Every structure is written in C-alpha cells, then in structure tokens.
Amino acid sequence: MRERIPGRAYYPLLDVSAWAVVTVTTVAAIGLAIIAVTAIIPTELPLVGGAAALLVIADGFAALRHMRAVRRAKEVTNEIAMARGDEVAARDRVSFARHAAALMAELPHGEGVRAVLSESLSRFAAEAAAIIGDENSIIVTADDTDEDEAVAAVRDLALETMKAGRSVTHGDPATDTEPGAAALTAPVRIRGELNDVLVLWRRGHAFRVDDLDGLSLVARIVELSMENAVLVDEVRDQLSGTLHLMIDLVEERLPGYATHSERVSRYASALGRSVGLGETEVEDLRMAGLLHDVGMLTVPESVLNSPRRLTPEEMVELRGHPEHGAELTRAANFPLHVQEAIRSHHERVDGMGYPAGLKGDDIPLAGRILNVCDAFVALISDRPHRAKVSVPEALEALRASAGTHYDADLVERFIALRATLTEA
Numbered sequence: 001m002r003e004r005i006p007g008r009a010y011y012p013l014l015d016v017s018a019w020a021v022v023t024v025t026t027v028a029a030i031g032l033a034i035i036a037v038t039a040i041i042p043t044e045l046p047l048v049g050g051a052a053a054l055l056v057i058a059d060g061f062a063a064l065r066h067m068r069a070v071r072r073a074k075e076v077t078n079e080i081a082m083a084r085g086d087e088v089a090a091r092d093r094v095s096f097a098r099h100a101a102a103l104m105a106e107l108p109h110g111e112g113v114r115a116v117l118s119e120s121l122s123r124f125a126a127e128a129a130a131i132i133g134d135e136n137s138i139i140v141t142a143d144d145t146d147e148d149e150a151v152a153a154v155r156d157l158a159l160e161t162m163k164a165g166r167s168v169t170h171g172d173p174a175t176d177t178e179p180g181a182a183a184l185t186a187p188v189r190i191r192g193e194l195n196d197v198l199v200l201w202r203r204g205h206a207f208r209v210d211d212l213d214g215l216s217l218v219a220r221i222v223e224l225s226m227e228n229a230v231l232v233d234e235v236r237d238q239l240s241g242t243l244h245l246m247i248d249l250v251e252e253r254l255p256g257y258a259t260h261s262e263r264v265s266r267y268a269s270a271l272g273r274s275v276g277l278g279e280t281e282v283e284d285l286r287m288a289g290l291l292h293d294v295g296m297l298t299v300p301e302s303v304l305n306s307p308r309r310l311t312p313e314e315m316v317e318l319r320g321h322p323e324h325g326a327e328l329t330r331a332a333n334f335p336l337h338v339q340e341a342i343r344s345h346h347e348r349v350d351g352m353g354y355p356a357g358l359k360g361d362d363i364p365l366a367g368r369i370l371n372v373c374d375a376f377v378a379l380i381s382d383r384p385h386r387a388k389v390s391v392p393e394a395l396e397a398l399r400a401s402a403g404t405h406y407d408a409d410l411v412e413r414f415i416a417l418r419a420t421l422t423e424a
Contacts (some may be wrong), residue, residue: 015037017243019043032058033070079266093210096123096215104225108279112225116218124184124211126200131188132158135194150201154179158197161185167216171206179363182206186219190226198222242332243287246294257293265289267373267414270421272366274413285366287334292370295325295342322346342368345374350404368407372398372414375406391418 094316099119104112117129117140128150132137141150161168171182184207188196198219200207268289272282282387296304299321303314310318326343344367346360353371363371381395389397395415402408 013091018253022038023257040091053234064316089218090210093214096214097221100218100221101224104221109225110136110138113222114140116222119199120215120218124200124207124214127202128154128199129201130154130158130199131196133188135195149379153201154199157183157185157199157201161197161199162194168210169207169212180204183216184212186212186215188219188223188226190223190230196226197220239287239332239334242334243290246291246297246332247330250294250296254293254296254304256381260381261290261292263377264292264370264373266423267418268366268369270417271369271410272312273415274417275365275369275410277365281337281366284335284337285341285369286336288345288366288370289373290328291325291334291338292329292342292345293321293325295321295323297328298324319346323355328401335374337364337366339365341370343367347371348405349407353405363407368410372410376414377420 021379028366031235035357054165072329096119100116103115103119106112107115113131117131117138120129121140121142127145128139128141130137132139132155137155139151139154141147156169157170166183166187168183170184181201181203182205183199183201185200187194188198190196198215200211200215247258247261250261264419265286266289269282269286272285277285299317303310303317306314322345323341326339329339341364343355344364347353347358347363348371349360349363349368351357353363376394379397380388380391382388395418398406398411399415402411
C-alpha cells in the first residue's frame with residue numbers, strides 16, 4: 001500500500017485514470033498505425049491522423065502523470081528535509097542543555113549561572129541574557145550593546161513574566177508591543193514558587209520558534225542547580241548550628257576552647273589553601289579545626305584541668321578524644337573528611353601518635369595540617385601544667401620535631417605562611 005504523506009491530499013483514482021487512458025490510447029494508436037500502413041489506400045489518411053492524435057493525447061496524459069510524480073517527489077523530499085532539520089535542532093538543544101548542566105556542576109552556583117548566560121548570548125544570538133529574581137539578578141550583555149537599554153528591557157520582561165506566570169515572547173509583528181525588539185522568557189520555579197525568570201533579549205528580528213524550547217531546557221537546568229543550592233545552604237545552616245552548639249559545650253568544660261579552636265581553624269584553612277586544596281576541602285578543614293577537640297566532652301574534667309602530670313590510666317582516657325570526636329561528628333552528620341581529620345589530628349609521621357599509630361602519608365593530609373596548627377596554638381597558649389612560649393620559640397619547637405611528630409614540608413610551609421597571618 002502506498003504511504004500517505006501527512007498533511008498532503010492523495011488522489012489514487014487520478015493515478016489509475018491517467019494510466020488507463022495512456023494504455024488505451026497507446027494500444028489504439030498502434031492499431032490505427034498498422035491499419036494505415038497495411039491498407040495501401042492513400043486516401044485513408046484520416047486513419048493516420050487519428051493515430052497521431054491519439055498518440056498526442058497519450059503523451060499528454062503521460063506528461064501530466066510525470067509532472068505530478070515529480071511534484072510529489074519534491075514534496076516528500078522537502079518534508080524529509082524538514083523532519084531532519086527538526087531532529088538536528090532538537091539534538092542541538094539537548095547538547096547545549098547538557099553543556100549548561102556541566103557548567104553548573106563544575107562551577108560555584110553564581111559563577112555557573114553567569115557562564116551559562118554568557119554562552120547563551122552566542123548560542124541564541126542574543127544581545128542580553130539574564131536571570132532576574134527577587135533577591136539576586138545576573139545580567140550579561142554582548143559587546144556594543146546599550147547596557148542601560150538592555151537592563152531596563154530584561155527587567156520589564158521579567159516583571160511581565162511574573163505577572164503572567166508563564167513564558168513571554170516578543171518579536172511577532174502581529175502582537176509585538178515594542179517594535180524592533182525581540183525577547184524570550186522562561187519562568188524558573190524553586191519548590192513550585194516563581195521567584196526568578198530567565199530572559200533573552202535583542203534588537204532586530206524575532207527569535208526562532210524552537211529557541212523557546214532551548215531556553216526552557218536551560219531554565220530547567222538552572223532550576224535544578226538553584227534547588228540544590230538551597231538544599232546545600234539549609235544543610236550548612238544546620239551543621240553551623242550544631243557546630244556552634246558543640247563548641248559551646250566544650251567551652252563549658254575547657255574555658256578558652258572557642259578562642260583556641262578558632263585560631264587552629266584559621267591557620268589550618270590558610271595552610272590548606274597553600275598546599276592547593278579546593279574550597280570544599282578547605283571548608284571541611286575549617287570545620288574540623290573548630291571541632292578538633294570536641295571529643296574532650298567524653299573526658300573527665302579532673303583529667304582535663306589537672307595541673308599535674310597525668311597517670312597512664314588518665315592518659316588513656318585523654319588519648320581517646322580524637323576517636324570520640326570523630327564519632328560525635330559522624331552522629332551529627334558532618335562530612336567524612338571532617339571526621340577523618342579529627343580522628344587523625346594527633347597521629348605522628350613517625351607512627352608514634354594516637355589513636356591508630358598511622359605513619360607518614362597514611363595519615364590524612366587534613367589530619368597532618370591540624371596536627372601542626374594545633375601544636376603551634378597550644379605552644380603559644382597557657383595550659384594548667386605549663387606556661388606559654390613565644391612565637392619564635394614555638395616555631396623553633398615545630399621545626400625541631402619536623403619529620404618525627406609533624407610533616408616536615410607542612411612545618412616549613414606553616415613557618416613561611418605564619419608571617420603573613422595576623423593574630424586573632
């Protein structure tokens with residue numbers, strides 16, 4: 001059965017009729033031609049004329065059928081080309097959406113949004129791309145664009161979209177309220193609430209119909225990223241509240257702990273950055289510095305504040321605090337790297353530390369960093385069983401134990417870095 005092309009009229013009877021007429025007239029023309037030739041009667045020329053006329057009619061029908069077939073072939077070719085073009089456009093939209101998702105995943109949220117907007121300028125041939133929200137807005141413009149005009153336009157479009165609660169399109173001559181400008185918008189909803197709008201704007205010709213589909217895909221990517229950012233902020237707020245509660249609890253048992261832990265945290269963050277840790281790892285190190293001695297909550301106060309040398313049994317209790325601290329932070333859902341740093345901050349590179357007797361690079365880097373910073377802050381602080389020492393003396397003590405107690409490279413880095421840091 002012949003396939004019917006969607007949207008095109010098809011007339012099978014016309015095809016059958018054309019072929020029937022061609023067949024009949026051709027047979028008749030051949031018969032008349034034979035009679036005309038074999039009759040040997042010159043006066044019967046009308047037979048020849050009739051045959052010629054029938055041949056002309058047959059040729060006419062054949063030509064008509066051929067032209068119709070050519071036209072149908074062109075229509076099918078055009079429809080196939082359009083279908084292929086739609087497929088290519090769809091793939092292009094998906095490809096750009098994936099690229100946008102990669103940018104949002106690789107970069108901090110604000111930087112990721114700005115990068116996606118910047119690349120949208122060339123992808124959609126726009127003069128301005130923006131995300132406009134109640135709290136924050138990011139607007140990027142192409143070179144040689146009147147920035148004031150663009151900013152005013154995208155803000156008006158965002159407001160219009162907020163009021164309409166749906167995408168807005170400008171550029172159709174029949175409905176355009178601002179001749180000479182074209183725009184597309186896509187709402188961005190976070191947890192069902194419409195608080196942000198993604199906008200493309202330019203002067204001149206309208207955007208293509210499929211550009212709105214592409215912008216909508218990008219809007220979905222931005223939505224997911226913004227929702228994730230909200231969740232991360234909520235988790236951080238919860239952790240921050242738990243962190244400060246833990247610090248306060250330790251402070252009650254160890255007066256001055258908050259100041260001590262803040263110093264350790266600040267030094268550890270700076271030393272972590274100097275060795276090339278990423279911001280997420282530095283943040284984990286900062287929290288670990290604030291909580292490194294939270295395990296002291298499990299140590300009796302008589303041990304914590306004893307002015308004398310501790311007995312072997314008391315030392316066992318004291319040395320249990322890194323493990324207890326790691327367990328407390330695990331129960332409070334702090335990141336794994338925070339737990340590991342706290343657990344290992346009293347390990348020594350020669351393997352003589354506690355609680356696990358780890359050696360060298362088997363000690364997590366964050367633990368080795370905390371070890372150096374905690375020791376320095378402890379040396380320059382008064383303790384129940386000894387007086388503090390000067391900063392030069394403390395640095396010299398670190399250097400004297402480098403390679404045994406402490407990572408030698410980290411000690412040298414800390415000494416070089418310490419001069420650039422002010423005391424808290």
